[in-house]
Amino acid sequence: MKTIMNRRGAEMPRNSRPILSGPLRLCVSAFFLSAVSLFANDTANSPADELKTFKVEAPLKVELVAAEPQVESPCAMAFDDQGRIYVAENRGYPHTDEPPQGRIVMLESTHHDGHYDKSTVFADGLTYPNGVMPWKGGLIVTSAPDVYFLKDTKGTGHADEKKVLLTGFDYAKSTQLRVNCPTLRPDGWIYFAAGLVGGTITSPEHPEKPAVKMTGDLRWNPQTGDIETLDGRSQYGISFDALGRRFICMNRLPVQHVVIESRWLRRNPHLSFAETVQDCNERTVKTGLRGGGDGVRVWPISHNITTADSHAGSFTAACSVRIWPGGALAMMYDGCAFSCEPTGNLVHVDRLVPHGATFIGEPLLDKREVFASSDDWCRPVFLTRGPDGALYICDMYRKIIEHPDYLPAEIRKHSDFDAGKTLGRIWRITSADASGRKAKAPVASPEQSLEREDVDKVPIDQLLAGAKNPSARVRFRAALGLGSSQDPRAVAALTHVALAEADDKWTRAAVLSGVGGREREFAAELFKEAKEEPGVSDLMEGLGMLFGRAALAEKRDALAKESLPLNDKTPAVLRIAFLAGVADGANAHIGDNASPSLSAAIADSAKLAQQHDAAIESRERAIGLLKHADWQTAGPALLAVIMSKEPTELRTAAIRAAASFDGTDVTNALLSAKHWAAIAPMERETTLAALLAKPAHIPRVLDAIESGALPKNALSAVQRTALSKSKDAAVRDRVTKLLGAAADGDRMKAYEAEKVVLTLTPNPKHGGEIFKNICSTCHRLNQEGHQVGPDLLDIRSQPKESILLHIVVPDYEIAPGFAASNVELKDGSLRLGIVISDTAESVTLREPARRGRKTFCAPTSPRSPPASIRSCRPAWRPP
Template sequence: MASRPIPLAVLLLCSLIAQAPGLAIAEDPRPPLEPAEAQGLFRVDSGLKVELAAAEPLVIDPVEIAFDERGRMWVVEMRDYPNGPPDGGEPLGRIKVLEDVDRDGVYDKATVFADGLLFANGLIPWRDGAIVTMAPSIVFLRDTDGDGKADARETLYQGFATGNVQLRVSHPTLGLDGWLYVGNGLRGGNVVAADAKGEPIDLSGKDLRFDPTRGLAEAVSGPAQYGLTFDAWGNRFVCENRHHLRHVVFPEQAARRNPRLAVRDVLQDVPVDGEGGRVFPISKYWVTSSLHAGQFTACCGVLIYGGDALPAPYRGAGFTCEPTGNLVHAEVLEPDGATFRSRPMREGVEFLASTDPWFRPVNLTVGPDGALYVVDMYRAVIEHPEWMPEELKNRPDLRLGDDRGRIWRIVPEASKPADPGRSLIAPDADKLALLGHPNSWHRDVARRLLKQDPEKLPVDRLAPLVVGDGEGLARVQAAWLLEGAGKLTDDQVVALLDADSPRVREQAALLAGSRLVANEAIRSRVVALAGDADPRVRFQSALALGAWNDAGKVEPLTTIALEGAGDRWTRLAVASALPDHAADVFAKVLDRLRDQPADPDRIALVEELAALVGAGKEPEETAKAVAALDALDGPSTDAWRLAALDGLSEGVARTRITFGRFLETTPGPTAEAIRRMLARASAVASDPSADAPSRLAAVRLLAFAAYEEAEPALTGLLLNDPDEAIRVAAARSLGNLGRPEAADRLIEHWRSYLPAVRRAAADALLRDGARIARLLDAIEQGKVLPGDLDAAQAQRLLASADPTIKERAGKLLSRPGGRREAIAAYRPAVAAAGDVARGRAVFEANCATCHRVADVGVDVGPDIADTRVRTREALLDDILDPNRAIDGNYVAYAVATSDGAVYDGVIAAQTSSSLTLKSPDGKTEILLRSAIDEIRSTGQSLMPEGFEEKITVQQMADLLTFLKDWRYQDGSVPLGR
């Protein structure tokens, strides 16, 4: 729910905290307000008003609410936040059911449904109780005797991670498809059904969906932290601390089915400003990272509003809570290819904000009245102590507000007081008639009531609804209900594929995937959707065609690829559908592009299709693709060939064989054609008039050309080209030529390299044992100095699994001494005067390959700009003893591949088919799991010990001063010291 920001009013709490190093002395914080007072401090969009729906003592520490068909509000109370019950004490979490007895719009009766719950954080009413998320489990709490209290508990799934309470499984939400989805909280887990049937489900980088009526569960793309929502058409959106609205675009099933495919990511940051978009609080608040000031840092409770009470512009908008800024943000969504883009509803002004620093919105939902409900935990401190500096972890205000909590309702200003009873769903109501209701609450609850009792599902009434020409949402929901019960027929799917509505056709294509192989009528319609005017329909058509292993899919996939070349998700969908026939689609695409200009989108398409061919290692496919390349004769021939060969080489590299070996095993005519094209790469690489992307592609390709041709060209570029990107690429390609002499060439010119080129050259020399041996020889001979290697590169040698390399490196680079002695030796830097400008230079030279501060460096390691409440002593400890405490997301891994290469970095992303490593300098490597021999955690940070050997005590003082005071140099932030 929250990340690192801390409100100023409570940060400067009392004399204890005020005397902490670096913090200002302040008076006691602003006291909490009664609900009526707090209500008067809201600023909400014009034409709307904020009403109180519930408050303490009826609700305490609410974190999620849900309304059942009777209009009762179910509330999850996290009364143990943040540190849990006292040692030996009972958990304080509970679930209450609130009722508005007098129908005045304010809830006035509360019944404790269940208590003694440890960090329960989400629920959905289900049958005679509720399904509740409370890591490590998902449980079904039942009221079997109708007295309003849970008297039976059934564990459905277990094995979810139980770390920080903000990072746990949450938000059980019924999808349009009839599955219940939960966010994994970013920490994953190996989840099993309580009956232990089936294999454990690995949720690393994924979320979970399950069907309680069928006993099914599987991993799905994600992950969500604390926020998960669907729009009316089943698009799933999630959020995490600094990402306030993310669309889950690419399905895990598609990522899994093509072993050739390396999937970089599955989520789209929908807002145009991406990560950490701007927010405009009206309260006084402060964040520990000045880089994040005025940005999202604690996104949670994301909701796509589907109610009917707010005016039309809000329907379908995305809302996100930002509790540290005491606000709720709104975004307007627009279709963009297979996904969406969004912009703030009002520039510079938040949808809902308060000057009360205790206002802590953590969740949102739509009520029976169509209003937007805001869950307000109402706490002085929302940040978890885990993210606080050591000196503040035991601050006395952590639980202030643990006797309070509010639920607010936002409605049009002209609305009459709410009557929650007017919109209820009676036991005898026609639930099918509600599937097309304009209020999402009615649709969702009606669908849940039909879903949770499959034996009473009115199949005979649902079937006509599917094939009729009625409201699209009703047709689609009826179809998914039948599908979940195993009652949907092929003829009904055909009727949906023929629908006028593109949204219905999109859902129909999703339903068709498992049927098109056996049913020609379905198949022909999915093929026809390749020419659909709607990009999301084409996207879903490509995914559906992936189930069909037949040459008949080549033409429609070619059409989709060319029409959607500008949409990376459509290109990815096409690629996922080509575990076979990749060369056929590649050849057809090239033929149609023959006379077209080589714009970046089409270049990307050609590269990606060629990579599939290369990863397949099938001689016939390679021959077909190369023949198509060789036959090109249009104005952009060089660009297409370079792009294709670049992609082909990348695909071959995924299989962990060298391109040279690939050429040796490729039939003669095909290999000869490739060599002719590679020879042309030398001319393009050296041509300063060629466009930059083509030159870079050509330089990369020279790594696969004949050594006698490539070495002189690469050496010339390495030493003489004015473009640093070309020189860096030349160093990498020269190192990858695979001949011992190539390593010698890199070392021969070592002294002429600027830092970026030197780092690239060192990386190239660290790729395998033979090159490492030559590097160590050069260090022994003084051609390369130990200090020429950055700290991470030196650590790779010192931690080598090869005992010979490890021993030699230990002697040449000198292993760091004990941390305690190093810290003691540099302790004078804490009190010494430092200089910000000199410290910036120290940072840029030694730290910028992994960290970013003051617009210097890259974000690979943790954000070390979060330093205002970090003491100089604590920073010194962090720098000289980096492995003392490591965030699990930043532990370094060593990945060995089947070709003998070893890659180091932090795991940035992972799917069923690939792993993405991020290493110093921000470089990423995407590795196919099929080519990975070993993944080994180093148990350490990417930042090695021994930093003191790089700088003096005075330079350390300068560095500490820069880290503490860089943000104050423009005078915009008071020092407060």
């Protein structure tokens, strides 16, 4: 239920006046206190009235199972073998300064009609219980810092036995996102989702077992007492499909698949691949911020808004992922992934489409949800399948579900987090045409047995057969097992899998993890069969990386002729990819004494880097190889790409490659006034970051600032701070003299003079008007305004002094990606905005005061620059 919020500053237009005018004074003093109305209806609905607000996909129907006072704040539930429901009630949420209020209640249907009308407090005095699982006549309950076993041994309905099974889970932070969802698997282990906290976990019943530092999800063997940390970290929810594959979720992603365990990757110490989890959904809702924050689209019918405008219309609190095994829903839902979105008052469903070793999550329904409510208090937080095959939903039913930690301080002051804490509902969903349907246990074929976790114990002949199976997933699992086998036939089988699934990064990793110590044999097979097909270059580059890292570890020449299994018949693109991997892995330099084959590869790379009709990925690898050559050979090609109107990613690669050389001609070329004026803001950031990473370039960057070729604000606050703490005393002294004042002296004086406004009495109404009239041209707040700069909702969590500073001295710090530019069109007209894309065919702007419209500037020639781009500080004055 966490809502990510942007906390980055943004560039605002320059105010050339020395003091603030009256209205802007009001903006500073009142804007940060203008309240946000997060919810449309202020009163709760009865269960009967809430039922009327539901919209479900036909022929589904919703029925009430239980409601207050039988149940309050339900966040998890489970059925026992007698059909009773045990519900975890998170009644104390979200507060941390109260006595424990959490309970487990036992619900019974006295009339056996599906409505649970009797409630018994099974256990109370718990700290935020959030997971229940029947176990040996009792319950396993997650309630950080402990996992308990609770049992009623006297038949009273109240647990009289309570013991700690596991302890050490972190509970000092948020009252949500703690260890949760205990789940028993056929392997005899009980799995737990981690939340967002860690801990050092021990078992009081097995003091002889070592403590385990929790870095991800966890599993515990109740028979042996063993505890193991797992790959993947689910915030709330964990689910397994019929073949034992594990699925988790995070706040902005409803479905993630734990594809591979890191133990497989660790068997080859030279493999650089470390991913274990696949984000199944496409992040279709863009925040406009580089580096993340994008979300997955949902279609709510309520009036709730998120705590960041950029999150509107997307998952912000995904939880309780559930792979549907079949049952009392229509067959179209079998094998699909259900997920709750309590902020949007809905339940979402995705179809899982096989894709290589994993899956792609696609919305099953078009622009609608399987379950949605127009009641803003409806809070689906947990899903499970009942013994009748129906889908059950825990509806926590709260006015505010967001945790205070993720809301600005001023919003917290005016928010009633207790509204609804004594309420709660459980709903049952069935299909009218699916009565009597039951989940069918899958019949495991010999090939499907490779899906099991003990794949390394499968007989070698069956692994060998799996390598040629038509299923990509089976081939992936076969590769894992073959990598642990020393059978001489394994290398050929691994080669077959590698080429068949070269375009799948997970299968490539599975293969390369298993060829350690036999890289040459594998490479020899691969070079004989490899063709220029999708993914093969990636495979070659990964294999080359293994060669390079192994050579580095063994302190030998990675590029020595006798160590490279080069094959002249292999396409040049693939040889370049392999050698780029070798050179990167060994951090090797290819000099004048290189072998003829290496020299030829460098020459081919220089040509390929500039070959306009070649694939971008191939050209990037050529650039990657050039950075290991001499500047005399690599420089002309790299500079030609940098100075061209090639795609951004290609120029970025060339900039970074060029900056890796120490020569002054590199700095001079990248910081020349003509070049600097012609490149987009994002490339300027890339250029400075790349240059500052090499100590030799730092004095030259400072020279450019001192001469005026670069503005002082070209360096970010982070870069200025880093330079001011340089180990080089000369650099520190120059930075102090040159960049001591982060902004124009007059503006800082204005800032000091205007601090008086901080003592004024705030007036949110006035601040709202100022925002609407001035700030909304570039910013959004409460879903009002234009999303050009960052979302401003959490600005009230910042100190008043900081807000004033950024208004009066807009150049004090410009967040990456938000520097404004003027784009001059061929007809002489100008467009002001933030460049979000700059290609040979167009420049795309996000413009202020034009409702975020994108402007496309088309050139007359495919390769001619579409426009002249130059840095600007637009003249702007308050009214």
